[in-house]
Amino acid sequence: MTVDPADGTQGVAPGRPITVTAGSGTLAAVRIADGQGRAIEGTTSPDGRTWTSTTRTVPNATYTVTTTTRGKKGAEATTTGTFGTLKADKVNKVTLRPANGGTFGVGQPVSIMFDIPVQDKAEVERNLKVTTTPNVEGSWGWTKDQSGKDRVDWRPREFWPTGTRITLDANLGGVASAPGAYFTRDYETSFTVGTSRTVEVDVPKHKLTVIEDGVPVKTIKMSAGSDQFPTRGGTHVILSKNAKETLDSTTVGLGDSYNLPDVPWVVHFTSSGTFFHSAAWNTANIGVANTSHGCVGMTVPDAEWFFNRVQVGDPVVVKGSNNTEATEPGNGFGNWQLTWDRWKAKSALAG
Known part of the structure; x- marks a missing residue:
């Protein structure tokens, strides 16, 4: 033997x-x-x-x-x-989004963020498997998260069909992400896709529309970013929701421009600080003029309805913005800012 x-x-x-x-x-x-x-x-x-x-x-x-x-x-x-076996010089851990279980919107990617940089991206990607029911075409793409950490996301070619079941098997235990740096365990997560819902923000018309299964459900008056601070254009994804949050300009790189404690009904759609929220202080401009620092403000009742209606993973499509700067894929889930071919090219196994 x-x-x-x-x-x-x-x-x-x-x-x-x-x-x-x-x-x-x-x-x-x-x-x-x-x-x-x-x-x-x-x-x-x-x-x-x-x-x-x-x-x-x-x-x-x-x-x-x-x-x-x-x-x-x-x-x-x-x-x-x-x-x-050899003791690792460094142990690489991951953060999975979504966390295991739950129902998410049709724009939600599978996302893995790494604690320490990944040098051998191809080897890591070879050990990641996404299974969907029904079968959906998609691809991994590598990016830098807004935090600066390495991240890899699996995005479908088009928005998920309602009811899709997605499972990630990250068979990473024992894989080296760089010389001396290893993963010590495997990971898995799964989630289900809910209602086909999209939020369309029409900046010039000062309104947003919630569309479900192709049918407009509600149109809401709003005030978007001013000419100086235009709202980010293109397609984003709802990241999280807070029923009450302090909006502090110092956290988004705008100095001491504002500090608004306990603002109700806040919905994030970029990591850099672009939100939907109630804007009771700006009632005169809602539906009339775009005067914010980039966020989308609504009346308190409309913001509450919106907060309760949308879900994490819903796509947000901003139209008519003066902001010509594309949002980076790692800023929230800016994956949808890229065409399908450009997204596939971000795979470590492309070509």
Whole structure:
């Protein structure tokens, strides 16, 4: 019986394949597991003499190898050995969006943000799998999150069909994201797509329209960004909602322009600070003039209705803005600012 790595070996590279070979007879059973009982899976060759791992070991773990061989006359013999994997210099962890479970809008991508930079993007991407029911065409694309961290998103070619079920299997345990930097576990998440809803913001007409299944549900008067601070144009995605929030200009790079405590009915659609919200202080301009610092302000009753109606992941399409600067894909979910071909080109496996 030969096991590679051999019994007693230390400092084995995480993720390295493991093989077990019978010197005579055949393999009746192979079990390899770490101290927490997490088993390494594998397959046996057609002749029954070689077993090869199909899943990876993780860093800083001790594995016990238990093998049983069967001789030509049926007699069995069991042997046990151990080996240890290298401790990672750095451990890379991830943040998944959406978190596991829930219902989201038709523009919601699958998103993975990494704690530390990813050097081998292609290897990481090869170990990511998105499954959709029904089948939907899509692609991974790499970007920098607004926070500066590496991020990879899976975006469908077009908005999701209502009712789609999406599952991510990130089989990253033991994968090196850079020399000495490893993932120590696998990740998964799943979510469902809800109502086909789009928010259209018509900047010149000072109004927004909520459209569901292609039918306008409600048109709301609003005041968008001024000529000096125009609202970001193009397609965005609703990121989060807060029933009450302090709007502070220092958090969005506008100095001490404003500080508005406890503003009700706030809906975010960029990470850099573009929101829908109630604007009781600006009632005279709602439906008349665009005077904000880029946000979309409404009356309190309209903002409350809007807050309760929309969901995270709904697309926001801003039309007629004087802002000609495209929003970066990593600023919220600006993935939809790019054409399909440009988005696919952001995959580490493109071409």
